[in-house]
Amino acid sequence: MDLSLSDEQKQLKDAAERFVRDKYTFENRRKIAATERGWLPENWAQFAELGWLGMSFSEEDGGYGGGPIETMIVMEEFGKGLVLEPFLPTVVLGGGMIASAGSKAQKEALLAPMIEGKKQFALAWLERQSRYNLADVSLKATKEGAGWSLSGHKGVVYNAPSADHIIVLARTAGSAREPKGLTLFIVDAKAKGISRRDYPTQDALRASELTFDKVSVGADAVLGKVDEAFPVVEGAVDRAIVALCAEATGCMDAINAATLEYIKTRKQFGVPIGKFQVLQHRMVDCFTNAQEARSMTLMASLKIDDKDPTVRAKAASGAKVQIGKSGKFCGQSAVQMHGGMGVTDELSVSHYFKRLTMIDLMFGNQQHHLTRYSNLAMAA
Amino acid sequence: MDLALKPEHKAFADEVRAFARDNLSPATREKTFSGKHYSRDDHMVWQQALGKKGWLAYTWPKKYGGPGWDVTQRFLFENVLAEEGAPRILPFGPKMVGPVIYTFGTDEQKERFLPGIRSSEVSWCQGYSEPGAGSDLANLRTRAVREGDHYIVNGQKTWTSFAHWGDWIFCLVRTNPDAKPQESISFLLIDMKTPGVTVRPIIMTDGAHHVNDVFLDNVKVPVENLIGKENEGWTCAKFLLANERLGIAEVPASKRGVSVLRQIARSEPQDGRTLADDPAFTAQIADIDLQVQALEMSELRVLSTMAQGGAPGPEVSTLKVRGSEIQQRIAELTMEAVGEYAQPYQPGMLFQDTNETPIGPDHAPPAAPRYFNMRKTSIYGGSTEIQKNIVSKMVLGL
Numbered sequence: 001m002d003l004s005l006s007d008e009q010k011q012l013k014d015a016a017e018r019f020v021r022d023k024y025t026f027e028n029r030r031k032i033a034a035t036e037r038g039w040l041p042e043n044w045a046q047f048a049e050l051g052w053l054g055m056s057f058s059e060e061d062g063g064y065g066g067g068p069i070e071t072m073i074v075m076e077e078f079g080k081g082l083v084l085e086p087f088l089p090t091v092v093l094g095g096g097m098i099a100s101a102g103s104k105a106q107k108e109a110l111l112a113p114m115i116e117g118k119k120q121f122a123l124a125w126l127e128r129q130s131r132y133n134l135a136d137v138s139l140k141a142t143k144e145g146a147g148w149s150l151s152g153h154k155g156v157v158y159n160a161p162s163a164d165h166i167i168v169l170a171r172t173a174g175s176a177r178e179p180k181g182l183t184l185f186i187v188d189a190k191a192k193g194i195s196r197r198d199y200p201t202q203d204a205l206r207a208s209e210l211t212f213d214k215v216s217v218g219a220d221a222v223l224g225k226v227d228e229a230f231p232v233v234e235g236a237v238d239r240a241i242v243a244l245c246a247e248a249t250g251c252m253d254a255i256n257a258a259t260l261e262y263i264k265t266r267k268q269f270g271v272p273i274g275k276f277q278v279l280q281h282r283m284v285d286c287f288t289n290a291q292e293a294r295s296m297t298l299m300a301s302l303k304i305d306d307k308d309p310t311v312r313a314k315a316a317s318g319a320k321v322q323i324g325k326s327g328k329f330c331g332q333s334a335v336q337m338h339g340g341m342g343v344t345d346e347l348s349v350s351h352y353f354k355r356l357t358m359i360d361l362m363f364g365n366q367q368h369h370l371t372r373y374s375n376l377a378m379a380a
Numbered sequence: 381m382d383l384a385l386k387p388e389h390k391a392f393a394d395e396v397r398a399f400a401r402d403n404l405s406p407a408t409r410e411k412t413f414s415g416k417h418y419s420r421d422d423h424m425v426w427q428q429a430l431g432k433k434g435w436l437a438y439t440w441p442k443k444y445g446g447p448g449w450d451v452t453q454r455f456l457f458e459n460v461l462a463e464e465g466a467p468r469i470l471p472f473g474p475k476m477v478g479p480v481i482y483t484f485g486t487d488e489q490k491e492r493f494l495p496g497i498r499s500s501e502v503s504w505c506q507g508y509s510e511p512g513a514g515s516d517l518a519n520l521r522t523r524a525v526r527e528g529d530h531y532i533v534n535g536q537k538t539w540t541s542f543a544h545w546g547d548w549i550f551c552l553v554r555t556n557p558d559a560k561p562q563e564s565i566s567f568l569l570i571d572m573k574t575p576g577v578t579v580r581p582i583i584m585t586d587g588a589h590h591v592n593d594v595f596l597d598n599v600k601v602p603v604e605n606l607i608g609k610e611n612e613g614w615t616c617a618k619f620l621l622a623n624e625r626l627g628i629a630e631v632p633a634s635k636r637g638v639s640v641l642r643q644i645a646r647s648e649p650q651d652g653r654t655l656a657d658d659p660a661f662t663a664q665i666a667d668i669d670l671q672v673q674a675l676e677m678s679e680l681r682v683l684s685t686m687a688q689g690g691a692p693g694p695e696v697s698t699l700k701v702r703g704s705e706i707q708q709r710i711a712e713l714t715m716e717a718v719g720e721y722a723q724p725y726q727p728g729m730l731f732q733d734t735n736e737t738p739i740g741p742d743h744a745p746p747a748a749p750r751y752f753n754m755r756k757t758s759i760y761g762g763s764t765e766i767q768k769n770i771v772s773k774m775v776l777g778l
Binding site: 128132133136156176177200201202204209267276279336340342344350354358365371 | 509512514515516519538539582583584585587591648649650651652655660661715716719720721722723724725726739740748749751752753755756758759760763764765768
């Protein structure tokens with residue numbers, strides 16, 4: 001057992017830290033969030049140049065042979081800066097699914113340019129009725145000649161406004177909520193029949209509601225096997241969950257640091273408020289929560305490539321439960337200890353709090369993953 | 381002892397309900413149930429209707445133009461209005477400065493200020509907190525220096541709710557820089573139109589503008605606007621805070637929140653059924669429902685003591701603490717009920733009258749913003765930490 005970072009991983013952490021320090025001051029982030037796109041192409045180009053877009057892919061897929069630990073390192077630093085570039089939808093979800101299920105031709109056409117920073121993706125899985133059930137899919141894909149025709153609705157599709165390709169989870173067979181009978185399609189974002197309603201999210205990211213009206217795609221648009229997409233999506237979402245957990249850990253570090261600084265300097269009753277035991281103990285609990293979050297994220301990152309899907313799923317759900325709990329505690333505590341300042345738009349704490357809250361709601365909240373973990377653990 | 385209502389109280393509740401149905405605009409009512417923000421007009425039209433009926437200052441004794449209701453009537457009034465979707469009565473005039481004026485003011489001041497408060501023709505805001513005086517309120521620095529018939533006021537107030545709507549502000553100011561904090565504060569009424577008063581918006585985490593900084597730069601205030609004696613304003617300040625803590629528990633709004641939450645759970649899909657079919661979620665609603673009941677009964681016990689001539693004691697702080705936690709929990713569960721669709725930020729649906737269709741269900745747009753915004757309830761009106769200090773010292777003698 002060895003839980004220390006390699007020299008290369010330390011360099012990666014340093015580089016990511018440097019990027020956030022240089023490019024993501026709170027004021028800079030505010031400016032980036034206010035742009036039309038909501039992220040900066042020059043930052044994306046820098047990610048490509050630094051090798052971050054390809055680091056977690058195998059060398060035969062055109063990547064640099066890293067894995068979940070590299071993703072964890074970068075996502076954690078992104079969390080500290082509340083980085084807005086669409087790394088999660090493009091690299092972790094889109095790239096991850098193409099790497100795990102894509103054909104040689106798809107990898108060449110999509111993964112290689114993504115690693116160079118020239119293509120972006122979005123995963124469209126959620127529908128109005130889905131809540132957190134990945135198999136609750138009713139958007140239909142029907143055979144049309146050699147290809148397919150897609151019709152239906154998808155919601156809260158992160159990065160859809162910027163994506164070159166939308167990866168759509170569609171029902172090709174089976175009944176509602178049946179895991180079997182789902183198929184993934186890689187669809188050109190500008191394909192005829194797709195209409196988009198774009199919006200910012202609570203935490204300043206960009207997403208869309210998508211309507212598919214008889215969108216025609218060829219047979220080569222299928223990612224993986226027809227009717228067999230569920231394990232691919234579930235695996236990719238579990239990986240995305242672990243990456244999100246790393247981001248949340250970074251958010252917690254940053255919000256705790258800001259709060260610690262605040263209670264050391266804010267004076268009431270003639271002393272820094274950090275002198276009051278009730279705040280000292282709450283601050284200690286924040287610190288402990290962030291430690292637990294980091295531990296569970298590390299464990300999940302080490303288990304996420306396990307061959308046994310149950311091990312993988314339990315690790316992802318376990319970490320998500322911890323992140324939900326710790327994120328809420330650190331977020332709410334930071335706001336409380338900042339007093340009125342914590343509920344304003346002016347300080348960074350409220351922005352970290354919002355991001356931590358949204359992370360809990362993404363891909364299943366604390367309660368959902370507690371149930372999922374519990375079911376898996378009881379079945380063993 | 382009896383929980384059942386007497387016939388005359390039932391008739392009273394019916395009268396209040398009929399009034400609300402006749403006078404509350406459907407648009408305002410809709411905003412309450414959908415969680416949208418009210419405009420100034422939403423508040424003022426409703427409050428002025430209450431004022432005309434003689435019900436706005438409903439906690440006041442008859443002597444000062446209030447209805448002189450008993451505890452049961454007040455309780456019914458608050459609950460029926462909440463059920464009917466009325467906006468809360470902005471407390472600054474009728475619940476805060478009004479009682480201070482009729483308790484500590486001169487006859488002249490009562491005549492001058494009380495009618496405008498009762499009718500809601502005049503809007504008030506609260507000049508208490510300052511950048512350096514939040515939890516430590518007595519540390520306030522705004523100075524009022526006597527010059528002939530006037531005070532010259534300099535300083536800054538902050539977290540001033542609805543200062544941008546206010547005609548008048550009641551301020552705590554320091555009138556003696558050399559004495560102990562509590563013996564050097566005065567309670568002063570300032571016309572917001574006086575030269576030197578500037579209001580700067582503070583934008584909250586949900587994008588809303590409710591609170592402000594108020595800058596006071598050489599503001600000339602006539603001495604007849606002083607309430608009580610000079611340097612004895614701390615007495616007024618504490619009296620007002622005790623009143624504030626009582627109403628701030630917001631029990632009727634929380635009861636409505638629980639019922640709206642159950643509606644949302646019934647409409648939110650999950651695995652082909654609804655969230656109302658998920659015992660893990662409905663148990664959490666039941667838990668907060670019971671907490672609301674405990675709080676309501678505790679509040680009724682305090683009110684019952686007051687009805688027998690007792691004053692609200694420091695134990696009202698516990699009501700404020702639990703009341704804020706409950707409001708926050710209801711907002712949290714509501715957001716969790718909405719799930720992924722709480723993520724789109726839809727300011728148009730929160731702040732404007734719009735014909736746009738919301739993204740996700742109708743109840744989605746305010747869910748997350750409300751959760752963020754409700755964090756303020758354990759901070760304003762004396763933070764949870766301060767309330768607990770009060771209880772440990774004043775009630776438990778620690």
